[in-house]
Amino acid sequence: MIEAAMIWNEPNNKSHWDPELDPDWSKFAEHVRLAGTAIRAVNPTLPRVLGGMSPIDPLWVQRMEGHGALDHVDVIAVHGFPLDWNLWTIHQWPEKIAEIEAVTDKPVWVTEVGVGSFGAEEVQVFGMSKTAELLVGRVPRIFWYSLFDLPMEWGATTRHREAEGSSYYRHFYMGLIRADGTPKPALDEYARVAGEMGLMQWFHFEDPRLDSAVEWMRKLGTRKLRTGLSWADSFRPNATDWFDRQMDALAEFDVTLTFCFTPEHLGLAPHHTSPAQEPQRFADFCAWAIERYAPAQSAAAAAE
Template sequence: MIEGAMIWNEPNNKSHWNPELDPDWSIYADTVIRTGKAIADVNPDLTRVLGGMSPIDPHWVERMRGHGALDEVDVVAVHGFPIDWNLWPIHAWPDKIAEIKAVVPDKPIWATEVGVGSFGAEEVQAFGVDKTAELLVGLVPNIYWYSLFDLPQSWGAETRHREAEGSSYFRHFYMGLIREDGSPKPALDHYAKHAGDMGLMQWFHFHDPRLDEAVKWMKDLGVKKLRTGLSWADSFRPGATEWFDRQMEALSDFEVLVTFCFTPEHLGVEAHHTSCAKDPQQFADFCAWAVERYAPASTAVKSRA
């Protein structure tokens, strides 16, 4: 079942939203307002989540409040990777949550993407799983570990500058608990101890061949909550609705936080998936369509966070 809908992924991260086109995030805020209202019109009981921020930035949240975006969401989400990308230690997790809570005391904070990769050493990832659970379980209502699978090298990571980012780019391929060849890393056993309290975040590509395998792994691990995405850009591919139907049916036994993101090239101000839309209402309309199809008011969760 669908537990919530997230409006974009890491909108304050220049790899996922182009700040040159939207320097004060006013277009993103307008997108949130339109989309939040559209989701509520279809299903007023579905939890609306402000796209997980990375970096964790209370000043950006205040900017969103100033633009009126916080009025149309129920949850504020954060993403953190202190060992791989962020400039703060893993032990600072409670402080980072407190920074956001201080500026949005009226809304729950969810940690919708957390993780430690195995780029440097697989032992570091195993430590990261346990330490992240120790610091966040009980502190925030929902936590999603990124990710179940390593990203295949041949697929490429969804960043703006790719290999030019140096090791920051290549770390994207080592964030999973399971290697590209399907073999488990040591961290998988550590995660299994926390699977009931810490969900998973796993992107599925269009016609992703790993979907059924992922479902089996998650059920074996005892995972209850999953965050994944539905791509606005993919919705224009032939057979998109059939793929979305298959994906959401396969995931129906989990409490799913679905993330809406990625701009079709022909509808962006710039021909890139990170671009803001020429008309944000078109993105809102896509989200409303998806909510109507996969989380209509009659079947969605009836309580908010």
């Protein structure tokens, strides 16, 4: 079941949206307005989530409101990694949520929170325990990033890669399960709250980890998953077959489905972070995916 549609991922982070091409985020806001309208037209009851901001920034939320984007979403999402990348402590999570609640009356979801094992696996155990203590019951949705470590040979989606030093290499240690398939100590800590804290897991095109992820989530008792469909991937050969396989495999979970990544040939610049030349084409992709995987009649049937 698709329980929500998220419009983009970390749009105020230059690894996912190019601020040089859109310095005031007015182009991004147009993408949100068009996509939000398109999703609502296909499924009027499906919650629309503004792509999780990173860093957490109330001024950016107010900017989005000024551009009219908040009229076309139902939820505001935030991402936080205080033990790995952010310049605040893990104990400040309630304060960070309150900062966003102060500038909007929309619900606030934490659609990515995580602690890596780069420094020590014991740090991740502490981070999982403290995150659950601070956030479970505080916000309606929490998604831990992530189930699997990112394999080193795949590369992380950042702008400067190895030049970022340890900030780059931390991307490969955010999972509860190592790249070789063995569990880390923090997995047991997550299992204690799996019914209350979902998982966030990106699946790469034709990802060989898909079936294993489903098996692990069943074993852990996870009910809620955030993942994505890449607009750029939709132009690959056999893309629809892969999307169908992914969504069919995840059908038993409550999925928040993220739409992002500009195809190189459709951007103002040839990069996945670029605004689209024609933002309506991104909205059309969102509408296509909702029509295929979360049409209005399926939502009504689920409610019955």
